[in-house]
Every structure is written in C-alpha cells, then in structure tokens.
Amino acid sequence: MxxxxxxxxxxxxxxxxxxxxxxxxxxxxxxxxxxxxxxxxxxxxxxxxxxxxxxxxxxxxxxxxxxxxxxxxxxxxxxxxxxxxxxxxxxxxxxxxxxxxxxxxxxxxxxxxxxxxxxxxxxxxxxxxxxxxxxxxxxCTKGWKSRSITEPENEKVQRGPKEGFVEPVLVNLSMIRRRLPTPNLKFKKLVIGVQSKTDVYVCYLDNIVNKQILDELLKRLKNISYDGILSTGTLGELIEDAPYSCFDTIGSTERPDTAAALMLTGRIIVLADGSPTALTLPFLFEEYFRSNEDYYINIYFSSISRIIRILSFIITVLAPGLYVAILTFHQEMVPTPLLYSLSAAREGIPFPTILETLGLLFVFEILREAGLRITLQMGQSISILGALVLGTAAVDARIVSAPVIIVVAISGLTGMMTLKIKGASIIIRLIMVLLAGFLGLYGMVFGIMAIVFHLCTLRSFGVPYLLTLTSLKPEMVLDTAIRAPIWFLEKRIRFIAGENRGHIGEKE
Amino acid sequence: MNSLKKLLTLLYVILFIMLCTACWDYREVDRLTIVAGIAIDKAYDDDLLLTFEVADLLGAKSDKPIKSVIMESRGETFMSAIRNILSKDNPRLYFGHTTVAILSRDIAEEGAMKVVDFLLRDGEPRLNINLFVSEEETASELFKYKPSLTELFSVELTNIMDEQKNLAKAIPVPAYKFVNAVSGEGISAVLPSLCIVDNAEGKTVKVCGTAIFKEDRLQGFISGEDTFTLSFILDEVKGGVIVAKKDSETGEKKVTLEILDSKTEIKPVYSDNKISIEINIDVKAFLNENMGGIELKGEDRRAELKKCAEEQMNVRIKELIKKVQEGYGADIFGFGNSVYKNMPKVWKEKKDEWGNIFRDLEVTVNTNIEIKHLGLLLEPIKIGD
Known part of the structure; x- marks a missing residue:
C-alpha cells in the first residue's frame, strides 16, 4: 500500500x-x-x-x-x-x-x-x-466532425425516442437539457485524467438528488488520478463500490430519455467527453431487468417482459448446472420417459456429462465472442459454422449428446435477454456447472446461497444493492418484477432520492 | 493480510468440498440399467428368482420406441439376487424408476412382507411402486406377453392402473399402502391380480381382479366385477359405469350410468354389546346409455330407475361382503379400522376376537344414486316403421 x-x-x-x-x-x-x-x-x-x-x-x-x-x-x-x-x-x-x-x-x-x-x-x-x-x-472555434445522433444499438426500443448519446459531451448534455428544461438540472464539470484532461459532467436534479450520494460521488471523482479517461467505463471502474464483484454497482445507458428518467428518480448521471455511454448511479440489482421501454408500453405487457427477463436470467445461470446435477446425481427427479430418452441420447458419448457441458459452453462463448466484433456478412458464416458443426456433425459423430446442445442453446438464448448482466451470468453459470458436477443439487443450493449472500453485501454508493427486493413498501415493490401503473408509484425510493420524494401532485 | 486470510479460507473450503465428498453418489445416466418392472418368483430350492424388465437403451433409435430386455437372477435374498446379476450381465441395476413389482402366487401365499421389506428399506425403489399378484403359475411369464401399444410391459401396466379412475375395476395399491394395510389395525390388505387372457392378436396380460390377503398371506382372488363393488366400499371410486337392469313387460332392459363422483362412509354402530356396520354410499351419476329405450320423462319414472339401480347396488355389496366374510374371513373392507377410529374403547375390548366378530358382522348398506341428467336425449328414440 x-x-x-x-x-x-x-x-x-x-x-x-x-x-x-x-x-x-x-x-x-x-x-x-x-x-x-x-x-x-x-x-x-x-x-x-x-x-x-x-x-x-x-x-x-x-x-x-x-x-x-x-x-x-x-x-x-x-x-x-x-x-x-x-x-x-x-x-x-x-x-x-x-x-x-x-x-x-x-x-x-x-x-x-x-x-x-x-x-x-x-x-x-x-x-x-x-x-x-x-x-x-x-x-472558441471548436468544430470537428462527429457521428450523427442515432439510436443506440444495444438499447433499441419499439416505442419511444430513438435518440442516443454521441461522443461530444456537450451534445449529450443538450439532449438531456431538452428533456428537463428546469433550472434544477445541474451539470457539474470536472476535468479528470492527467493526460486526457477529459471533461466529466455530473448531472442531477438539484431538488431531488440525495446530497450525501452526490457529495460521495464528487469526492470519489476528485480523488481519481489516472492518465486517460477515454470511456466512462474506466471512470466507473475507478469509482465503483465493489470493483472485485462480478456484478456492476454502477449502471450505464446510452439513451438520453433513460438518463432523464433516472434523474427524476433521484439518480445521478455521469457523462464524459468522448464516450456515448452515461454512468447512472446508485445502481440496484433489479435495474438489470429494466428497460426504458417498460414505461412507454402497456403495463401488463411490460410486466410480462420483466418477469420473462428475470426468468431468463435464472434459466441462463442455472440450466446447464441443473442438467449436470440431475443427470449425474438425481436421476429420480426426471420423469421416466424423459430419463429413457436422455439415457438413450447419452449412449456411446465418450465424455462425462460435466465435461460435455463445460466443453459446449466454452464453444458457445467462443462463437459469441467471435460473432460480436465481426462484420455482418462474416457473422452469418459464423452462425452457419456453429449450427452445422455443433448442431448436426457433433451429435452425429456421437461426440456430444443432443440434450446438452439443447440445454446450452437455451442457456445462450436466455442469456441474450439480459445482455447487461452477461459478464456476471457467464461466471455464475460456470461456477454452477462445476458445483453441480461435484456435489449435485446440494452444491448448487450452496452456490445460489453464496451468490445471494454476496448480493446482500453489495452497496452502490451506500445504497443496498437489493434495496427494492427486501422491502414491502409500495414504492419499492410496485416497480420491480412488475411495473405498476404510473399513478401507483407515488413516491421516489428512499435512500436514492433526497428529501423530496413525491413523484406526482407536486407543484412548483 | 485480512484478504489473504479470506482467500485461504475459501480455498480450504473448496478443497475440502472437492476432496472429502469426492463426487459421492455420482453416476452417469448412460451407465444405468433402468429397471421398469420386477417379477418375484420362488426358485425350486427356496431361493428367490427375480426377473427384471429393463429398458433397452443401447438399441434405442430416436425415431423408434424403446424396447425391453428381460433379465433373470437368483439369490437367497432379494439383495443377493440383485448383486448376483453382476456376474452375468454386468449391469448396474437402477430401481429409481421401477413402477411395477409382481409377486408370484407362492411367494404371496408364504408371506409378501418378505420381499416387500426390501422395496421399502432400500433407498432406490420408490414407495409408490405398484404391487401385483400373478394368478398364473409364475410371475415371470407375464413379461413374455408384449403389450399391444407400448413396448414396455411395466409402463403399460402402470398406464392401466392410472386409467382405473375411469373404470374402478382394479384398485392400484402402492407398496406403502400395502404395508399400511398389513400393519394397520382392523384392516386386511388387497393387491390387484394379473392373469393371461386371449386377445385379438395372441395373448395378453389383464388386470383380473383382486388378491385378498390376511396378514401378509394370500387367501384367494375375487373377480373384476367384485373388485368394482369393493372399490365402492373402500371409497376408491372416481369414475366408471354402473349397469342397472330394469324389468318391464318386454323383458329386462339395461341402462348405463356413468359415475361423476362417489363418496362412501363406513359408520360403526355399537349397541347392546354388539357391533354392526352401516355403509352409506353417495353416487352422483348421469344416464349415459338407454339400451332398452326406457321411458324416463317425468320425475316419478326417474325415481323408479334410481330406486332400481340403488337396490341392485345394495344387493351386490351385501353379496360381496357375505362372500368375503364366509370365504376368507379377512377384513379387507376396513370395518375393524372404522371401529378403531370411531370408538377406540370398544376396539380395545373387541380387538382380539375381531376375526370371529367379522364373520358374523351385520352390515346395512344405503346407496343413494343421484342421476344428474340424461345426456343429450331427453326421450328415448322413437322406432318408427
């Protein structure tokens, strides 16, 4: 030290x-x-x-x-x-x-x-x-070419504004300002980065924000001493509460409307010049499963979407582990006809189930990573290659069994539902498969417990990570797994917002 | 320093989990030989002869149903027979999905608990494994007859027992229920019995009726029709059909009543130091078939039919009870159990002589069949010229 x-x-x-x-x-x-x-x-x-x-x-x-x-x-x-x-x-x-x-x-x-x-x-x-x-x-004669304002690739919506943040920070600030034309909207500027001298703007609504969180954030930002802040990602890592955790304690968005909506809940937005991604904080676990579109569409549909997202996360994390555990330890749990077909499908496969699953998960991650940074045309050839090699040839050659491919495919597909939590889910999925392979469901239960304990210990700028999931207050519950109609969400969440907690019925 | 300690602790925990437990109970699913059903016979020298029906997964193709393979093994006890198979076929028999166990007649006559003990004591077989008694010479010969629709005999048999909710001519008895009945106060056990019958194409196995036990020894069999009656007394009826006959000028006419719901109450009555039993059966049914074209329009005509059906039911029940009382003396109806539950003091006194009391027990039966509706036709179809 x-x-x-x-x-x-x-x-x-x-x-x-x-x-x-x-x-x-x-x-x-x-x-x-x-x-x-x-x-x-x-x-x-x-x-x-x-x-x-x-x-x-x-x-x-x-x-x-x-x-x-x-x-x-x-x-x-x-x-x-x-x-x-x-x-x-x-x-x-x-x-x-x-x-x-x-x-x-x-x-x-x-x-x-x-x-x-x-x-x-x-x-x-x-x-x-x-x-x-x-x-x-x-x-001031600044004038350089920059990207035009387009819809962010990662946060597309069907209904709702199609604007996304761009690299010049002043343009981004103007997009926020246009949405919240109130003198309470504050942009506090800091210059961070010994070499890059990046303009970093801390944006918040002065009458709503929790002053303690704001002070803490400014303190952390001022303490940064680093060469170059080229992206808000670097910034986030430097001020995060739990940088060693696989879960993010700072959120990010590329959408000005999301940023504005978050500020209305009392959250703080950090923008940096040259980065189209804004940091949002405090960040709660449940926000992984939110999309800004949830608030623009029918309540039932958005509630269903959220529940599906949560289920998808659970499936993507647990499915391969469950498969391994049940197939190697708990054959009693499988319905008899299913056991027959699973058993028949595995007949003649040379590898143990756990190796088979791990290998295929690895291959899936390779395919995903390879397809991520590739041009569209090449991406197609990768998917054909993956589908052909894995889907048919490997099964026909009896190197892997068909059910494992199904399980890994389901896991991969459901993983696409919650892209923001991708990093964490890959790690947890791997740990779950290992635990299941050694200890069966018993091990998985302990693994899940460990993860829940870990989530409970996390804080985002002093706000408990699972804040909204551990309370029965309407303002906490009604906007989590379900999205209640807007008039039910009368109050802002305590801890995140400051003293001023009324969403509606408040006149200036 | 502190974080290093934490890391070491975590390392220790993981190491101990991996090393000390070391994949205990780990078994690959393709290495298991999944036993679907067991037939238990007696070998000529008092050993047990076990016949297993296992799913043939090696020859399984994805587009064809799974065939069965029959394996055989002998041993002095159940477990030793299972282990003895290792020297022959080298399968690791797996009983977690076994649904059927068939006892041969002589095993059942000697005492079924001898073999049922293993099924309950061992961890793998389930408690709800369906028990049967073979009416044929041996139990294993039943496996030789291929079921008509499924490839696995045991699966077919399980399906047949599941379908009894629409027929009620056999009472499924899982192992735990059998043991409860054997060890219970004032009740004797029954098991469904199997026999080989002629079918359209060759022979097939049928659930014939019910085997009656006293303690754990087989006493005899009653027919499928009697089993239907027995199901009413045991309150096991969930569906099925009652055929009621009605006399008229042009001869006997038949109607079918399909059962919607049935409820049975056994009430012991104790007066003048004498126990008698009252059975109240409440059946909800609807008229499903009118073979003779009986005129049913009007309240009184339906009441007549109802009375007729009820009487026939009463008679059948009384006949069965008499048959069991005189023929076997085994209280398979659980009359003693109802006394034990409703008047424990009386039971304590009469317990020892219950065998004798049961033989002369006076039983009154009240059946109430409620005919809910007459199907889609209100009147019988007119037969013109």
Missing part, C-alpha cells in the same frame, strides 16, 4: 512541474516561439500572421490546430473583421478593444498564461496574439 501512495505523490510532483507558470511578453515573435516550443514536432499546428489593411503596423497572429477548428468560423469571425474592417478610433493596440469590439465570437476570453492557452489550443480553440501585447485571446 505504501508504494502505491509514493507513486501517487511522485506523479503529482511531476504534474506540477509540467504546469510551470509561464507568461507572455510584449514581443509577438517571442510569444509565437513560446507556443512553438510546446508544439515542437507537431505539424498540425497552424500559425498565421496577418494585419489590418489600414493599420498594417500592428501585426496579429492566430494559432490553432488543423482539424480541431471550424475554418469557416476562423475566417468569418476572426480573420475577416480584423483584416477588412476599420478599427475603432480608440484602438491603439489595446487587446480589450479587440476582444470587445472586433472579434465576433460567442465565447472568447483574454488570457496571459501560456500553459492555459496551450490547453485551449489543444481543445480546439484559436489563440489570437497581437504585436506589443502580453495578452492573448482564446476564441
């Missing part, structure tokens, strides 16, 4: 040495050189000298990075006014006049610290320097 602390201290010292304060001076050449020292060997940096057509004794210089700025904005709002227009009479080489009366930009700021200005340039702003001035103006 000591060594880690030492490393952190060293890193901090190093960071401080980089951030040495350097100031501009009155010479334009010197100033430009100052910048070029930072951008040595970086050929994307553009430096352009220019001056007003009437008062050409004052030279200007603009520094920006190609590709990070919108050339149109630079031309029209910086170059054009300075070159073409007649300067006001009170100009006299005053930077304030340039800022206030010449440059046309919604966001411009006067700075004189070179380090700060370098950061601005790196983030896509243009820095305007002027001869005989030790000040510079950072002008």
């Amino acid at each position: 000591k060594t880690i602390k030492d490393m952190k201290n060293k890193r901090r010292l190093r960071n401080e040495s980089i951030n040495s304060k350097k100031a501009l001076n009155k010479s334009l050449e010197d100033n430009v050189n100052l910048f070029m020292e930072f951008f040595k060997d970086d050929d994307t940096v553009s430096v352009r000298y220019f001056s007003n057509r009437e008062q050409d004794m004052i030279k200007f210089c603009i520094i920006y990075i190609d590709g990070m700025v919108d050339p149109e904005t630079v031309n029209r709002n910086i170059l054009q006014p300075i070159i073409q227009r007649t300067f006001p009479k009170n100009f006299y080489g005053n930077m304030d006049v340039v800022l206030e009366q010449i440059v046309i930009a919604n966001n411009a700021e006067k700075l004189c610290n070179v380090d700060e200005l370098v950061v601005r340039i790196l983030r896509g702003e243009s820095v305007l320097l002027m001869d005989k001035s030790d000040e510079a103006i950072a002008i």
